[in-house]
Amino acid sequence: MATSTAHARTRPDAAGDRTTRPPVNDRRLAVLLGYSLRRAQLRVFQDFATAMADLGFTPGQVGALLLIESNRGLSQSELGAALGIDRSSVVPLIDRLQAMKLVRRVVRASDRRTNALELTEAGEAAVRRILPVLERHERRIAARLSPAERQTLMDLLDRVAVEQDAKEK
Amino acid sequence: MATSTAHARTRPDAAGDRTTRPPVNDRRLAVLLGYSLRRAQLRVFQDFATAMADLGFTPGQVGALLLIESNRGLSQSELGAALGIDRSSVVPLIDRLQAMKLVRRVVRASDRRTNALELTEAGEAAVRRILPVLERHERRIAARLSPAERQTLMDLLDRVAVEQDAKEK
DNA sequence: GCCGAATTGTTTGATAGTCAAACAGTTTGA
DNA sequence: TCAAACTGTTTGACTATCAAACAATTCGGC
Numbered sequence: 001m002a003t004s005t006a007h008a009r010t011r012p013d014a015a016g017d018r019t020t021r022p023p024v025n026d027r028r029l030a031v032l033l034g035y036s037l038r039r040a041q042l043r044v045f046q047d048f049a050t051a052m053a054d055l056g057f058t059p060g061q062v063g064a065l066l067l068i069e070s071n072r073g074l075s076q077s078e079l080g081a082a083l084g085i086d087r088s089s090v091v092p093l094i095d096r097l098q099a100m101k102l103v104r105r106v107v108r109a110s111d112r113r114t115n116a117l118e119l120t121e122a123g124e125a126a127v128r129r130i131l132p133v134l135e136r137h138e139r140r141i142a143a144r145l146s147p148a149e150r151q152t153l154m155d156l157l158d159r160v161a162v163e164q165d166a167k168e169k
Numbered sequence: 170m171a172t173s174t175a176h177a178r179t180r181p182d183a184a185g186d187r188t189t190r191p192p193v194n195d196r197r198l199a200v201l202l203g204y205s206l207r208r209a210q211l212r213v214f215q216d217f218a219t220a221m222a223d224l225g226f227t228p229g230q231v232g233a234l235l236l237i238e239s240n241r242g243l244s245q246s247e248l249g250a251a252l253g254i255d256r257s258s259v260v261p262l263i264d265r266l267q268a269m270k271l272v273r274r275v276v277r278a279s280d281r282r283t284n285a286l287e288l289t290e291a292g293e294a295a296v297r298r299i300l301p302v303l304e305r306h307e308r309r310i311a312a313r314l315s316p317a318e319r320q321t322l323m324d325l326l327d328r329v330a331v332e333q334d335a336k337e338k
Numbered sequence: 339g340c341c342g343a344a345t346t347g348t349t350t351g352a353t354a355g356t357c358a359a360a361c362a363g364t365t366t367g368a
Numbered sequence: 369t370c371a372a373a374c375t376g377t378t379t380g381a382c383t384a385t386c387a388a389a390c391a392a393t394t395c396g397g398c
Contacts, residue, residue: 024251028235033311034213036326041210043330044203066197082193086357091377113364113375138201144328153325157205159313161212255386260348282346282393
C-alpha cells in the first residue's frame with residue numbers, strides 16, 4: 001500500500017493481481033477492534049497528511065495552529081499536553097511556525113517562565129485557509145457514512161478512548 | 170497524556186487542576202472524525218503494546234507471527250504488504266524473530282528469490298501464548314461497549330477504511 | 339532458447355518523530 | 369526565606385520508516 005504509489009509498475013497485468021493471487025489470511029487479526037481501528041486511522045491520517053501537505057503544513061503544525069487559535073496565550077507545555085507530545089518536542093515545532101511568521105512567543109509579565117503562544121496575522125490567515133480544506137477532508141473520509149452513522153461512530157470511538165479508571169487489574 | 174505517566178507530580182492540588190484550570194479548547198478539532206479516531210487508536214495501541222511487551226514482543230513482531238501462522242510459506246514482500254510496511258523494513262523484523270528461533274526462512278525450489286516464512290515449534294508455542302493475551306486485551310478495550318455496539322463500531326470503521334475508488338477529484 | 343524487464347531479499351544512508359535527562363531562570367508555598 | 373516545583377531549552381539517543389542501489393533469480397515476448 002505504501003509502496004504502491006512509489007513503484008510505478010509498468011507491466012499491464014502484474015500491477016494488482018496475478019491471475020489468482022490468494023489474499024493474505026487475516027483471521028487472527030480481523031477479529032480485533034484494534035485492527036479495524038488501525039486501518040481506518042491509517043487511511044484517514046494519510047488523507048489528512050496529504051491534504052495538509054498541499055497547503056505546506058505537517059499534521060502537527062496544523063494541530064498546533066488550530067489549538068493556538070482556539071486558546072490564545074496557551075503555553076508550550078499545555079500545547080504539548082493537548083497534542084500528546086513531550087514539551088521538549090514542542091520547541092522545534094513552534095520554532096518552525098515562528099520562522100514561518102505564523103506564531104509569536106509572547107513573554108507574559110505575570111509569569112516570565114511561560115511563553116504565551118499567539119497567532120500572527122499571517123497565522124490567522126493560515127487557519128482561514130486550513131478550515132475549508134479540513135471540511136473537504138472530513139467529507140471525503142465520511143463519504144460512505146450517513147450523518148447519523150458518522151455521529152454514532154464518533155460516540156463509540158470516544159467511549160473507547162476513555163481512560164480506564166485506575167482499575168489496572 | 171504521554172507525559173502524565175512519566176512525570177510524577179507530587180504537589181497535591183497541582184496534579185490535574187489548579188483551582189480552575191480551563192481545559193484546552195478543542196472546538197476546531199473535536200468535530201473531526203480523525204480526531205476521535207486518533208485518540209481511540211492511541212489508547213488501544215498503548216494497551217496492546219504494553220500487553221505484548223509483557224510477553225516480550227513488539228506489536229510488529231506479534232503481527233508478523235500471527236500472519237505467518239495463518240499463511241505458512243508467506244514471502245517477506247507479501248508480509249510487508251499485509252503489515253503496511255516496506256519490504257526493506259521486513260528484513261530486520263524477520264532477522265529478530267529468526268534470532269529468537271521463532272521463524273524460519275525456507276528457500277523454495279520453485280522460486281529461489283523468495284523466502285517462504287514458517288513458524289518453528291517455538292514460534293507456534295509463542296502464538297499459543299499470545300492468543301489469550303490478545304483476548305484479554307480485546308475485552309479491556311471493548312469494556313464500555315455492548316457486543317452489538319462493538320460489532321457496529323467495527324463495521325463502521327471498515328467502511329471508513331475502504332479505499333476511495335480512484336476518484337481523486 | 340534468448341534477453342531485457344520485472345521481482346525478491348538485502349544493504350546502506352537519510353529522515354522524521356519521539357523521549358529522557360540535564361540545565362538555568364522563575365515562581366510558589368510552607 | 370528557601371527548598372521544591374514548573375517552564376522552556378539543549379543535547380543525545382533510539383526507533384521506525386523509506387528511498388535507492390545491488391545481485392540473484394524468474395518471466396515473457398520474440
